[in-house]
Amino acid sequence: MKEKLPLDILNSLTSGVIAVDAENRVVFVNRAMARRLNVQPTDWEGRHAAELLGQITTHMAAAQDEMTFRLGWAREPKAKLSQEIEWRTGSETLHLREDSAPLRDAAGNVAGRLFLYHDISREKSIDRMKSEFIAVASHELRTPMTSIKGSVDLILSGFAGEITADSQELLEIAQKSCDRLVRLINDILDLAKIEAGQVKLHLVPMDLTDIVEHAIRGVRSLADQGEVVLHVERADGLPHVDVDKDRIEQVVTNLLSNAIKFAPAKSIVTVDLRAEEGWVQCSVIDRGVGIAEADLPKVFGKFQQVGAKKKGGTGLGLAITQALIAEHHGRIWVESQLGQGTSFIFRLPALPK
């Protein structure tokens, strides 16, 4: 099998490569990996892979479990596996991504496995810096906002004495702007966290209908204010989806709030739930003014104001929505016709019944 590998190419790679045969014996270590392991490329040929892979997990907690997982391909030889590992060599800690995939012989049978090691230490370091920035920015912005919002709210409550009608009007403007700024800070930080991959989803199998109904309860008063009727259409036998309930409710709430804001009074906003070829699809449909075709590609952008009238959002809601759907391995898109209305449609992978 070794002869069949394009050795020059593999030895030119800066990423590490290890190939093992069906009995988990090492058949090849490329130059980059040998340098990292401080061995000669041929030193390991014929030895058991667990010994070599074990070196890369030295000092790792639960190294034995890791090994079982990594060599578990023998039970599922076609599986492609990917994981991040920490490799401590002396005082240095490297962050590596280990990808492994089956190696096949001429007849297409699985004859071994190829392990690729990419150094992602720099990406990890940038991620850490991003996290630190998010934490510091969050704290530093929230602290002065607390004093401003607190003071304005207290004055408006009358606690500090009577105020004139003009003062009240001006303070209410300040209060509204404070609240908007707080929402903006929250949205910016939320989006930054999602984009930095720092949001951990707590996935549970659920019927999307339950989430939609909960979201509808949350926006009911907004709909009543705008005299908009909310209506749910649900196909029978809807499969479950693996979702973080709070995050998908955030998505549905955002789409519903937008639809309500742009829907004319006395009109209907419909939520349509159906199964579509391996997906569960949710459409939020309004009969509002619609979005011009030229503006459609912009709607999921940050701080994009599509349409003539400002409707009081932070300009980040749809960007967050799109990022959350992507985190769930789903898809979201928009369909609209001017004067007819707009549909925001998202799909999540359906779980087998």
Added chain:
Amino acid sequence: MSILKVLLAEDDPDIQKVVRMSLKMKGVKEVVVTDNGEECLARLSDFAPDVILLDVMMPKLDGYGTCRKLKENPATREIPVIFLTAKAQHYEVKQGMDVGALGYLIKPFDPMTLYDQISELLANRNKGT
């Protein structure tokens, strides 16, 4: 149960004033303000609050350290501690709850409902929920 005495550890003088006013407005009789965790712990020798409100980022001794010390000391262990902080990351909230806090309120808070939020946390504690 009505809250009559509050001990606050907060290093920002403006936020100290806002917290004090918002609690006084709702009938709290005494709000003792300290600038950091060390002062907060020292103040407990002659002041027995119904609840302690702790900022996290403070000089000398931060909020997490203060809460840990409060929970280690049998004399102060039972005083409910609530964080009132701008540290809003998920892991920061968890850290606060892990050191034994009763609740974690995030800035900016609403001064009109701060008392009610504290009161609710205390009521839940008394109900054992």
